[in-house]
Amino acid sequence: MERWRRGRFTKGWWRVADLSINFAGIRSPNPFWLASAPPSNSGAQVHRAFEAGWGGAVWKTIGAPVLNVSNRYGAWHYGGQKMLAINNVELISDRPLEQNLQEIKEVKRAWPDRAVIVSAMVESKPEAWHEIIQKIQDTGADGIELNYGCPHGMSERGMGSAVGQVPEYCEQITGWVMQVAKIPVIVKLTPNISNIVMPARAAVAAGANALSLINTINSIIGVDLDTLEMVPNIGGKGGHGGYAGPAVKPIALNMLSALGTDSVVAKSGLPISGMGGISTWSDAAEFLLLGASSLQVCTAVMHYGFRIIEDLCDGLSNWMDEKGFQTIPEVVGKSVHRVSDFKNFDLSFKAVARIDQEKCIRCDLCYVACNDTAHQCIDLIAKDGSVVPPGSYDVRSNGKEEAVHQRPMVKVREEDCVGCRLCFNVCPVEHCITMVEEKPERPSVTWEELTQKQRDVTEDWEKMKEYRAKMGIHIH
């Protein structure tokens, strides 16, 4: 589908970015799918989502019979902002299996250009999996997602993350599925594991067509300080539930990049559907850059509704135009080669903080952060150029003129700055503190290289001291 738009800077027309994807053979007009979750619980909902513009939907997991409880969702609010994360103890679909299958069939028939993927979870028996896969295929759905991630409830019955946490089970069940699958199969991984690569490799070994991650993270939202009950309260009890939303994004990005940088998974060429806290187009772009080639969204939709798809597409498209990307595959994995380990970082790389005095509003948050918790290299400088301690004004002085006029300025002693970047992170003013890249004072070397060339330096503090002295590395 070619899209054209009136140019902003020229009078002509130019072709705008093509957002369509082909994910393991599943096509959709844009990379945004509803994740398997409450928003994709019924045909009516998915129908409305598609009307709003969603590229696809992974149907809320169908499979074993379940019953749900009340007070399913907890949420983490911060600084007056609602729902930076949500947590849930909702199980897979509690609607009758046949009804779900019928609606899937109807939705797919009505929306041939959209991706309809069905998430499934059944007892760990080959015949159960064979049966559900056959039923899903009969609906005309485009793909299947195996839910090995659900961390609550289902896992107590040997399903969900109970499978995802054991690579052997993961491989075995995927193998059963692949015996009968005629449409692409995506294995959804649980983050509740110490090394995400292991179940991913298991899925690869079993012949899966694609991977997706992350499912929700085990979490407890909190305790009610009035009643001392759990939040949310389920008849006097509460417990761990799956954590999702903006707060989990960095964890998801790490796991995504772990797959992208693993030799086995990367070599398999399996596409990865990324999810975990995607709320805006810029989140989406980061997932693409770190290797996701389709994107799933849940919490942001649960907060604001299906309408957010408009900006997800519009923003991503504008960013791609600006960067000169014409298709999604051009973006996918573009930053993966930047992902590395500490041992490969250049120890001679030098950046120091610099404060733009014109932009500085004198909140002194950088000062206190550096002074109390970092490397004590920001000073308060009085009008006469002298270094002053905080609170050095005369207690009898007052009024806005004196308070503003007598306020010292904050200045980095660059020779002592280790470039930790804490001040940059706490500064409330855009572009006020910059981390300025300085010419390295020493030849480039990584810890890995040092370990190979001068092993004693990396093992013995005395040798390390000598090395520092020789290289002119002063740590105050």
Next chain:
Amino acid sequence: MNENVAWSAEREALKEALPPLTPHEALVEATRCLMCYDAPCTHACPTHIDIPKFIKKIYTGNLKGSARTILESNLLGATCARVCPVQELCEGACVLGSEHKPIAIGRLQRFAMDYVYGKGVNIFPKAAPTGKKVAVVGGGPAGLSCAGELAKRGHEVTLFEKRNFAGGLSTFGIIGLREPVVIALTEVEMIERLGVRVETHREIGKDLALTDLQSKFDAVFLGLGLGATPNLGIAGEEQVLDGLEYIEKSKMEGHALKVGKNVVVIGAGNTAIDCATIAKRLGGQHVTMIYRRTANEMTAYPHEYEFIKKEGVRFEFLSQPIRVLAKNGVTEGVECVRMSLGQKDASGRPSPVPVEGSHFVIPADQVVKAIGQEKTSLASRLSLQLERGYIAVDEKLQTSIPGVYAGGDCIRARGSASTVMAVQDGKMAARAIHERLVARG
């Protein structure tokens, strides 16, 4: 707020203007605070309340702790939250002020104070008695602050107030829409709960002698305030109402206050603005403020000037009243002469000079004067050393008589008089008195 003090004397039109913040509004506003380190708002506050700290506590839901943070620096936090010229002080210094909206510090402070007074929470425990006695003369902000601070330290404090209520200008002299009477009296009650004994209808120089106080108490604090509004010295003076009495009546017997149709307010300070507001809100059709200089020289705060213009009050700048016209005791108008600005006078402001033959009359059936207060004559009657007519004090707010301290408007020889400065004086004097009493053992 405090249900023990029922107060219905104030008229609806003069009820507190700003609504309290809702808990959500307070949370959102508190969240906006950057929590500056060594913050300029704290520097700008004359009592140096740790503002980021009390705001952070609103944010965390620790309202009692927030109120304590405020009260540790300023016992009259509820009054100051309402009457402080925050635009010139804390909010004026807020780092968000230059490009954004400064944090609504005053309203957040009020939120925390309303919480503890609304719930009747006592912040400070009674201190162990020291056996020392202090007399505080004058129940205005300086006296209340000093008395409370001393009581917190375990001294036995008696506060002598000449009127029927303590609170001073907070109770009687600040328009109700900025500070209702109940707020001032709630604070007086809090000071009493700290252990201060308040004796009303006791006036120094009349039924109290300073020498008596000196012999019966270990120290004395004088928070005498200022004297009466000076005479205009013009014909028809007897027709002119006093501005402070006008405000007082609106607060204490609001329904008895008769407001004219055409009201002239003489003066352009904050009290004059309160008088004009009362006149306008209680039925005055044409309210005119007359001032012999211009808007640039007026002593009202800029935000007060902006406020009164929106109230629909008219200004006659460069106008000097020379006569109040009346027939059979009924006021008919104010005869004025136009002024022009000449050389700068001692105050650094250009002195107004009458323009020949420029007489004009502003029709008025009510004339109110609010041209500042005289320095208290008590100071010289008590044989205290003076500075420019005010009571002279040293760094520790001690007067020329050892053991006798003073603070508030009666010592304000420099700087502008304000409630918050008076609170700070009371606090500093209390510290000095405490040191003196402890040192003596």
